[in-house]
Amino acid sequence: MSTREENAAKREVTMTQMETQLDAWSTQLDSLVAGYLEAGAYAHDPYRLRIDALRERCGVAQTKLDEFKDANPSGQRGTWGVFQSDIKEDWGVLGVLEVGFQDLTR
Numbered sequence: 364m365s366t367r368e369e370n371a372a373k374r375e376v377t378m379t380q381m382e383t384q385l386d387a388w389s390t391q392l393d394s395l396v397a398g399y400l401e402a403g404a405y406a407h408d409p410y411r412l413r414i415d416a417l418r419e420r421c422g423v424a425q426t427k428l429d430e431f432k433d434a435n436p437s438g439q440r441g442t443w444g445v446f447q448s449d450i451k452e453d454w455g456v457l458g459v460l461e462v463g464f465q466d467l468t469r
Contacts, residue, residue: 389418417464417467424460427449
């Protein structure tokens with residue numbers, strides 16, 4: 364069985380991984396937009412709108428992560444489960460964000 368310290372360390376690693384992934388996705392979105400605009404596309408083109416929608420979803424996920432970290436600086440156990448279930452739709456193994464990026468980069 365894991366100790367509280369081990370569980371807190373695992374939660375911290377998971378949150379760091381999530382932040383790293385969100386940063387990578389943000390960079391990827393910036394690159395997609397830059398390339399898209401450089402190609403002479405219109406700002407209201409459906410592909411650009413999909414990029415913007417995905418950027419918004421990333422923002423929502425980042426907000427959830429930030430709110431959890433602010434409310435639980437020590438990553439308290441009881442609220443960790445609530446946080447995981449709250450962000451699961453966005454972040455699941457093949458959640459909305461991952462599928463959205465796969466779709467945009469095909």
